[in-house]
Amino acid sequence: MDSAVSANFLNGITLLLAYQLVGEVSARLLNLPIPGPVIGMLLLFFSLLVRDSLAQVVEPAASALLSHLSLLFVPAGVGVMVHFGRIGEQWLPITAALLVGTLITLALTALVMLGVQRLQRRSAHHDA
Known part of the structure; x- marks a missing residue:
């Protein structure tokens, strides 16, 4: 086997x-x-x-x-440590990009969820 x-x-x-x-x-x-x-x-x-x-x-x-997905994050963690000085120098643009990216992701996720809910409601009305 x-x-x-x-x-x-x-x-x-x-x-x-x-x-x-x-x-x-x-x-x-x-x-x-x-x-x-x-x-x-x-x-x-x-x-x-x-x-x-x-x-x-x-x-x-x-x-x-x-x-074993968690092992795939080890290279990213090593990269962060290698470039720790650069991250310290560029903290403001990095933080801004993370915040804006997170807000855009949340907004798009909400819009997709609303779209899927509308499709489900339409489908339920057509089935009834």
Whole structure:
């Protein structure tokens, strides 16, 4: 059974890395301002929408990666410590960007939530 689990994990991680590679190559070839992994993630999302069976292939690898998600923040923490002096010098623009970004995110989240609620109400009225 271990070999079956390993094969499922390898198939899933290979597929995830393939989507990331396609995204990275696309971003570089088309000179897009969007990071390659984001493009790969969008491609994977649309592929999952079109083909439900793909989720079964990706699930073992995705679950394993998510269970160790906290480890992926270590490089970011190291980067903060390496550039601590620069952060101290530029604290005002960094703080302003964080606050404005947070406010924009909250506002957009609220607007999306309102839009989804309206769609759900319309759908409920049409069904009734």
